[in-house]
Structure formats: structure tokens, C-alpha cells
Amino acid sequence: MGSTTFPRRGLPPPPRIDELAARGLALRDAGEADAPFLQALYAGLRPDEMAFMAWPQALKDAFLADHFRLQHHHFVSHFSGADFWIVRTGVKSTVGRFYLDRSASLWRVIDIGLAPDARGQGLGSALLRWAQAGARDAGAAGIDLHAAVVNARARSLYQRLGFRPEGAAEGYHQRMAWRPR
Numbered sequence: 001m002g003s004t005t006f007p008r009r010g011l012p013p014p015p016r017i018d019e020l021a022a023r024g025l026a027l028r029d030a031g032e033a034d035a036p037f038l039q040a041l042y043a044g045l046r047p048d049e050m051a052f053m054a055w056p057q058a059l060k061d062a063f064l065a066d067h068f069r070l071q072h073h074h075f076v077s078h079f080s081g082a083d084f085w086i087v088r089t090g091v092k093s094t095v096g097r098f099y100l101d102r103s104a105s106l107w108r109v110i111d112i113g114l115a116p117d118a119r120g121q122g123l124g125s126a127l128l129r130w131a132q133a134g135a136r137d138a139g140a141a142g143i144d145l146h147a148a149v150v151n152a153r154a155r156s157l158y159q160r161l162g163f164r165p166e167g168a169a170e171g172y173h174q175r176m177a178w179r180p181r
């Protein structure tokens with residue numbers, strides 16, 4: 001687990017953080033100590049796939065640990081200028097991760113993921129709306145993200161928030177972008 005490190009670059013603090021606080025949300029930089037939480041969160045994002053695999057639990061755990069490690073390595077090496085935030089609420093503290101790259105004109109949601117018992121309460125919408133407000137303030141070209149083609153619920157949320165498909169689906173994922181008027 002020692003490889004779960006994050007780049008430290010002294011990025012500008014997240015804008016409009018008081019608006020998130022008003023929604024009972026807070027962000028802090030992820031760190032190595034968050035690895036157990038992040039790994040459990042990752043496992044919780046893939047329960048359906050795992051349910052189909054007739055593997056012993058130990059093999060599933062090893063598979064998920066490996067994939068988490070590879071995904072983490074990909075994120076921090078390809079998006080070394082990004083913010084890697086842990087999402088917190090006043091009630092249950094650590095509830096998710098929100099990885100946002102503000103280093104290019106078109107911002108990128110690298111990942112947004114909440115623990116199962118934190119979903120469906122408006123937190124994801126609040127985070128994305130907050131990022132949209134920040135992008136508008138910063139004069140960014142917009143925000144894009146990749147949604148799994150099979151994740152119809154997430155895609156419908158993005159659609160409601162003004163994200164539209166751009167280009168053809170790339171294998172398992174569809175790029176969607178929101179652009180301020």
C-alpha cells in the first residue's frame with residue numbers, strides 16, 4: 001500500500017469552498033493514509049462485476065487491490081497537475097473521492113465516487129455544480145469526464161447537469177463535456 005502516494009504541487013485552493021460547506025461538504029487533499037479508505041471505496045464501485053465472478057473472495061480481493069493500484073498509478077502519472085480530494089461530510093466524515101484536473105483550459109473530472117451509503121443524497125450533484133461554478137469563474141472552457149457506457153444513472157445525472165456526449169464512445173466509455181455559455 002506504500003505506493004498510494006499523491007503529487008504535492010501547491011495548487012491554488014479550491015474556489016468557493018464556503019458554498020460546499022453550506023451543503024455540509026468539505027474537501028481535503030488525499031494522502032497516503034487514505035489508502036485503506038480509497039481501496040475499499042474502489043471495491044465498492046465494482047460490486048456488480050464481482051458478483052458475476054465465480055472466484056473465491058481472496059482472489060476477488062487480490063484482483064481489486066491490483067486494479068486499484070494500477071488505476072491509482074494511471075491517475076497520478078497522467079494527471080500529475082490535478083487535485084486529488086477526499087470528500088467529507090460533517091456527519092460521517094470521509095465519504096468519497098473527487099479528482100479534478102484544473103491544469104488545462106478544459107477541466108477534467110478524473111473521477112467522482114461516493115461510498116454506497118452516501119449516494120442519492122445530492123452530494124454528487126453539489127460537487128459537480130460547485131466545480132461548474134468554479135470553472136465559470138475561472139474562465140475555463142468547460143469540464144469533461146468519461147462515463148461508463150453501461151452506467152446509465154451516472155450518465156443521466158451528467159446530462160441533467162448540462163454535460164453532453166462529445167465524439168463517439170471509446171470502447172467502454174463515452175466522453176461528455178459541459179461548456180458554459
Ligand SMILES: CC(C)(COP(=O)(O)OP(=O)(O)OC[C@H]1O[C@@H](n2cnc3c(N)ncnc32)[C@H](O)[C@@H]1OP(=O)(O)O)[C@@H](O)C(=O)NCCC(=O)NCCS
Pocket residue numbers: 045112113114115118119120121122123124125126146147148151153154155156157
Ligand atoms: C455517480 C455519483 C457520484 C452521483 O452522486 P450522488 O450524490 O449519488 O448523486 P445525487 O444524489 O446528487 O443525484 C442523484 C442521481 O445520481 C445518479 N446516481 C445515484 N446513485 C447512483 C449510483 N449508485 N450509480 C450511478 N449513478 C447514481 C442518478 O442519476 C441519480 O438520479 P436518480 O435517483 O433520479 O436516478 C454517485 O452515485 C456514485 O459515486 N456512484 C458510484 C460510482 C459512479 O458511478 N461514479 C461515476 C463514474 S462515471
